[in-house]
Amino acid sequence: MATKDEILEALADYQVQCNNNQRLRRMQRDWSKLIHFNSEDTGDWFTMDVVKGEITAFEPGARGVPDIIVTTLSENLCDMFWGDLNPSQKYLDGEIKVKASQEDVMRLDAITMIIWPDV
Amino acid sequence: MTTLRKVLKLRTVVSSSAGMALATSSYIAALQIAAIVAGELAWISVLVAGVCCLLAAMCFSELTSQYPTAAGIKLFIQNAWGEKIAIIIGMFYVVLGISMVGAESFVLSKVMTDSITIVNPEVDRAIWLSVFILFVAFINYRGVKIAGTAEDIMTFAMLALLAVISVYTISKAGVDLKAAVASDKFTVANVLNAAGLGVFLYVGFEWVTPLAEETTDYRMIGKGMLIAIGVLCIVYALFSVAVWVGLTPEQRLSGTPIPHILLGRNLFGTPGVLFFVCMSVLASVTSFNAGLLNTSRFTYAMARDNVLPKVFSKLHPDHATPWVSILALVAFALVLSIVILVTGQYLFIIMIAAALECFIYVVMAACVLRLRKKFPDRQTDFRVPLGPVLPVVTGAIFLGLLLGIFAGVTADHTGRVLFPNYWVALVMILFFLLCTLYTLLVVPVFKKKAAEKAATRVKRRPGRSRDAAQGG
Numbered sequence: 001m002a003t004k005d006e007i008l009e010a011l012a013d014y015q016v017q018c019n020n021n022q023r024l025r026r027m028q029r030d031w032s033k034l035i036h037f038n039s040e041d042t043g044d045w046f047t048m049d050v051v052k053g054e055i056t057a058f059e060p061g062a063r064g065v066p067d068i069i070v071t072t073l074s075e076n077l078c079d080m081f082w083g084d085l086n087p088s089q090k091y092l093d094g095e096i097k098v099k100a101s102q103e104d105v106m107r108l109d110a111i112t113m114i115i116w117p118d119v
Numbered sequence: 120m121t122t123l124r125k126v127l128k129l130r131t132v133v134s135s136s137a138g139m140a141l142a143t144s145s146y147i148a149a150l151q152i153a154a155i156v157a158g159e160l161a162w163i164s165v166l167v168a169g170v171c172c173l174l175a176a177m178c179f180s181e182l183t184s185q186y187p188t189a190a191g192i193k194l195f196i197q198n199a200w201g202e203k204i205a206i207i208i209g210m211f212y213v214v215l216g217i218s219m220v221g222a223e224s225f226v227l228s229k230v231m232t233d234s235i236t237i238v239n240p241e242v243d244r245a246i247w248l249s250v251f252i253l254f255v256a257f258i259n260y261r262g263v264k265i266a267g268t269a270e271d272i273m274t275f276a277m278l279a280l281l282a283v284i285s286v287y288t289i290s291k292a293g294v295d296l297k298a299a300v301a302s303d304k305f306t307v308a309n310v311l312n313a314a315g316l317g318v319f320l321y322v323g324f325e326w327v328t329p330l331a332e333e334t335t336d337y338r339m340i341g342k343g344m345l346i347a348i349g350v351l352c353i354v355y356a357l358f359s360v361a362v363w364v365g366l367t368p369e370q371r372l373s374g375t376p377i378p379h380i381l382l383g384r385n386l387f388g389t390p391g392v393l394f395f396v397c398m399s400v401l402a403s404v405t406s407f408n409a410g411l412l413n414t415s416r417f418t419y420a421m422a423r424d425n426v427l428p429k430v431f432s433k434l435h436p437d438h439a440t441p442w443v444s445i446l447a448l449v450a451f452a453l454v455l456s457i458v459i460l461v462t463g464q465y466l467f468i469i470m471i472a473a474a475l476e477c478f479i480y481v482v483m484a485a486c487v488l489r490l491r492k493k494f495p496d497r498q499t500d501f502r503v504p505l506g507p508v509l510p511v512v513t514g515a516i517f518l519g520l521l522l523g524i525f526a527g528v529t530a531d532h533t534g535r536v537l538f539p540n541y542w543v544a545l546v547m548i549l550f551f552l553l554c555t556l557y558t559l560l561v562v563p564v565f566k567k568k569a570a571e572k573a574a575t576r577v578k579r580r581p582g583r584s585r586d587a588a589q590g591g
Contacts (some may be wrong), residue, residue, distance in 0.1 A: 009581075010580065011150065012581075022591065023436060025435065026436060027434065027435075027436055027439050028439065031439070034124070065122065065123070065124045066123060066124060066180075067123065067124050067125065068123075069123065078580060079580060081229060082578070082579045082580035083579050084578045084579055084580050084583065086423065086424075088423035088424055089423070089424050089425075090422055091188070091420075092190045092193060092194070092420055092424050093194075093197070094186060094188060094190070094194050094198070095320075095330075097187075097188065098188075098332055099123055099332050099333070099334075100123070100332055100333065101125075101333050102329060102330075102332075102333075102413075102416055103262075103264075103439075105332070106416060106419065106434075106439070106441070109423065109441055110434050110439060113423065113434070114434075118572060119575075119577060
């Protein structure tokens with residue numbers, strides 16, 4: 001089980017990786033979303049702001065009305081943000097649940113695929 | 120519980136479900152049904168098929184309420200029978216399903232050729248067919264989306280207009296029920312045979328299940344499917360009778376693939392033709408567009424899961440669309456459409472689509488029973504009533520319809536046999552075997568390679584060793 005601090009640390013790295021990747025920024029340039037991540041085993045919530053493909057902020061807690069809600073185990077969240085997990089596989093196995101449009105689900109997965117293509 | 124900023128309304132779920140089923144090839148299927156049963160009684164087979172699809176929709180509803188995800192069908196089967204069977208059936212269903220484009224593009228190209236001449240009928244058909252497929256490919260490639268409201272309006276307008284025109288035709292031409300009942304074509308066997316084909320009219324209603332993640336209440340998907348089938352039942356029942364009574368006996372016997380255009384001409388002359396041309400284009404584009412959108416996303420996900428070659432997971436750098444998947448599927452659809460154009464065997468594809476739907480409904484009914492047994496304590500928002508009775512009945516009905524299709528023959532309107540349907544069975548079995556061989560022989564190679572790659576990859580998460588690298 002990953003703690004809230006571990007997930008926040010992973011999120012910080014995820015933000016740097018995303019924002020420094022020019023290919024990803026170009027692809028997601030028209031993608032602005034408020035995303036909630038729910039760690040179902042610890043009950044923690046996290047909020048992430050994506051503005052024109054850039055992660056502008058993240059914080060603990062569920063703020064605002066989201067466009068996307070991702071629910072999974074804390075370990076999966078942590079591994080996903082560190083780029084150690086293929087979100088598509090977990091999604092297809094039903095371990096990661098996403099409430100969003102199909103396009104947003106794919107764009108979320110694309111972040112991992114672009115930054116860590118070998119995952 | 121947190122909710123989403125943008126959630127789908129029941130109206131959109133209904134229009135998506137009905138919109139997928141409402142295609143240009145539905146018109147020819149409606150006439151085909153009328154030809155099997157005694158014309159004016161075609162509605163009986165349409166309703167029988169609709170009721171059967173309602174049962175299947177209930178099974179989908181129960182499964183969706185347990186696994187409300189876009190990965191739906193694969194996940195239902197995977198949890199019931201394991202990953203390998205899920206991959207085999209998933210690929211079989213999705214890839215064979217795209218073959219529908221062959222029939223749809225053939226009929227649409229016939230519609231356009233009969234209305235507008237560019238060079239000559241043969242060349243024009245190839246042009247229209249290519250234009251249709253490439254146009255849909257382009258909007259998918261560019262990631263252009265038809266706005267939900269626009270799609271709602273288009274679908275409901277098409278349904279309403281089809282119902283109004285059908286009622287008008289029936290009231291104008293009149294219906295001789297007594298003669299139809301007395302006809303030697305009106306037999307239980309013919310009604311059921313036509314109902315098997317009638318399933319084709321509803322093809323695709325279940326493709327609304329991937330929208331579960333965009334709703335606030337998963338039960339809305341089930342409710343939406345049931346309403347959509349109900350509406351389609353009424354509209355198709357009316358249209359199947361209208362197209363029969365609205366055509367002349369010569370037109371019925373001509374084996375035309377564009378009965379709706381002839382009907383439009385008989386009713387209103389050129390404006391009637393133009394009206395049905397517009398209906399055809401709208402119906403075909405919306406159906407194929409939604410089909411390609413779903414199928415390309417499925418292919419992308421399969422590639423990301425190391426089931427298909429990695430190249431299918433490539434995303435367009437500007438539009439974020441799975442362009443390789445889209446192009447591959449479009450190439451497949453184009454080749455198939457040209458084969459249909461050359462051979463003219465569009466009914467073969469229609470029979471495949473009807474059989475494929477029957478097959479997947481049998482699988483879904485079996486999944487409901489299996490998952491109930493496997494996870495008896497699982498709570499679901501929706502459960503098919505009457506315990507195992509309805510899922511068993513659903514499975515039995517569609518298995519019967521499937522076998523009925525395979526055992527029958529496809530004939531034109533004069534009764535001339537075009538092909539025995541065991542060819543349909545043979546093609547489907549061959550394709551199923553291909554999917555099975557691929558899953559058993561090729562997928563393990565991809566999975567092994569991915570696992571080896573993952574094993575050598577250093578984990579980035581602090582405190583995680585190389586050995587613990589993520590597998591599969």
